[in-house]
Amino acid sequence: MRKVFQAELHQIGEQLIEISQLVANAMDKATIAFETADTELAQDVIAADARIDFLQNDLDERAIDILALQGPVASDLRMIVGALRMSASLERMGDLARHVAQLARLRYPDHVIPTAIRPTFEEMAQLDQQIAKKVNELLETRNLELSNEIYAHNARINELHAGVFKAIASPEWDVSAPITVDVTLASRYFERFADHGVSVARKVTYLVTGEWQPSAPLI
Amino acid sequence: MRKVFQAELHQIGEQLIEISQLVANAMDKATIAFETADTELAQDVIAADARIDFLQNDLDERAIDILALQGPVASDLRMIVGALRMSASLERMGDLARHVAQLARLRYPDHVIPTAIRPTFEEMAQLDQQIAKKVNELLETRNLELSNEIYAHNARINELHAGVFKAIASPEWDVSAPITVDVTLASRYFERFADHGVSVARKVTYLVTGEWQPSAPLI
Numbered sequence: 001m002r003k004v005f006q007a008e009l010h011q012i013g014e015q016l017i018e019i020s021q022l023v024a025n026a027m028d029k030a031t032i033a034f035e036t037a038d039t040e041l042a043q044d045v046i047a048a049d050a051r052i053d054f055l056q057n058d059l060d061e062r063a064i065d066i067l068a069l070q071g072p073v074a075s076d077l078r079m080i081v082g083a084l085r086m087s088a089s090l091e092r093m094g095d096l097a098r099h100v101a102q103l104a105r106l107r108y109p110d111h112v113i114p115t116a117i118r119p120t121f122e123e124m125a126q127l128d129q130q131i132a133k134k135v136n137e138l139l140e141t142r143n144l145e146l147s148n149e150i151y152a153h154n155a156r157i158n159e160l161h162a163g164v165f166k167a168i169a170s171p172e173w174d175v176s177a178p179i180t181v182d183v184t185l186a187s188r189y190f191e192r193f194a195d196h197g198v199s200v201a202r203k204v205t206y207l208v209t210g211e212w213q214p215s216a217p218l219i
Numbered sequence: 220m221r222k223v224f225q226a227e228l229h230q231i232g233e234q235l236i237e238i239s240q241l242v243a244n245a246m247d248k249a250t251i252a253f254e255t256a257d258t259e260l261a262q263d264v265i266a267a268d269a270r271i272d273f274l275q276n277d278l279d280e281r282a283i284d285i286l287a288l289q290g291p292v293a294s295d296l297r298m299i300v301g302a303l304r305m306s307a308s309l310e311r312m313g314d315l316a317r318h319v320a321q322l323a324r325l326r327y328p329d330h331v332i333p334t335a336i337r338p339t340f341e342e343m344a345q346l347d348q349q350i351a352k353k354v355n356e357l358l359e360t361r362n363l364e365l366s367n368e369i370y371a372h373n374a375r376i377n378e379l380h381a382g383v384f385k386a387i388a389s390p391e392w393d394v395s396a397p398i399t400v401d402v403t404l405a406s407r408y409f410e411r412f413a414d415h416g417v418s419v420a421r422k423v424t425y426l427v428t429g430e431w432q433p434s435a436p437l438i
């Protein structure tokens with residue numbers, strides 16, 4: 001019985017890793033689609049999001065079955081409840097990658113982001129890609145050094161996000177209102193993606209150390 | 220033992236109702252602050268959000284304790300896992316009401332929304348206020364008619380949200396880029412608030428009927 005239970009717990013962990021891998025792929029592709037106005041790649045991301053949603057639902061059902069059938073306690077229980085939370089964050093990260101891809105598709109053949117502000121978005125996108133990869137690695141290795149790197153990337157993204165609004169408010173900003181909307185939404189999507197990455201990192205850190213960190217960046 | 224357990228379950232339900240009441244109050248006040256450029260009221264909403272966050276954490280801890288100590292199964296287990304999900308959605312609704320209030324405070328003494336598009340935002344805000352109230356009533360009464368009303372309000376908000384972007388893209392749109400940003404973000408906050416309301420409504424419906432509704436509006 002105990003052996004079956006451990007195998008089931010392990011499977012939950014594996015499925016979280018799998019979802020986080022799909023999220024990292026989605027953000028990689030969404031970024032390329034976004035930066036190169038590649039509508040086919042955007043379509044791939046949009047289609048692939050259904051798989052993430054399916055895996056999240058499946059993981060949640062398994063987790064609830066374990067709760068019902070095994071009545072786990074202590075750290076096993078925390079792990080399962082944590083997995084439910086993390087799967088929700090990962091699913092949301094998948095949605096946000098999809099939103100980025102949808103913007104690319106909507107504006108095709110144009111680029112979403114005006115030239116002047118493109119470097120800011122490139123850095124944001126790169127940081128989000130790294131966050132997604134580090135979340136995946138963190139779930140696999142539980143190396144908490146990665147959590148700190150995720151928090152640092154998130155802090156930088158918050159700066160860049162604020163920088164976008166400064167650029168929009170500057171007298172040099174001369175793009176159309178609909179493009180201003182796209183820039184605003186894209187910046188918000190990249191920023192929220194990082195927030196959810198932080199949320200997963202905090203949860204893993206909590207599961208490993210048993211200590212909640214109210215001083216860590218808030219989600 | 221069974222009696223204690225039922226009392227604990229009841230308490231979780233009561234706390235969800237309490238949180239949803241605070242969320243409804245927050246959206247009521249945030250809307251007034253937003254529409255009348257009332258910075259003090261905005262500050263109230265921002266300060267009150269900490270209470271929602273506290274109650275969510277507290278509810279989650281209680282729910283996990285019940286899982287650990289009582290090992291609930293079947294519908295009791297679904298109810299507790301559902302409460303964890305609903306508390307997360309309600310907490311997020313509180314954040315979004317706070318974001319609306321923060322926009323009002325940021326632009327004070329100006330109004331956030333240009334006159335021409337104000338009726339659209341008034342309708343969106345009203346619908347969100349109703350959604351919050353109906354979520355509160357739904358948690359209290361489990362009258363599923365309310366879920367359908369929430370879905371309908373959400374559908375209307377999605378139309379209004381799309382209408383905002385159409386207005387911004389029209390040749391008559393002559394407001395500054397920073398105000399375009401505010402309008403975009405405000406519209407997104409109102410739209411997301413409704414999404415989370417739908418999410419809670421779907422969860423309650425599922426707990427009452429045992430049937431998940433993939434055809435209901437997606438969160």
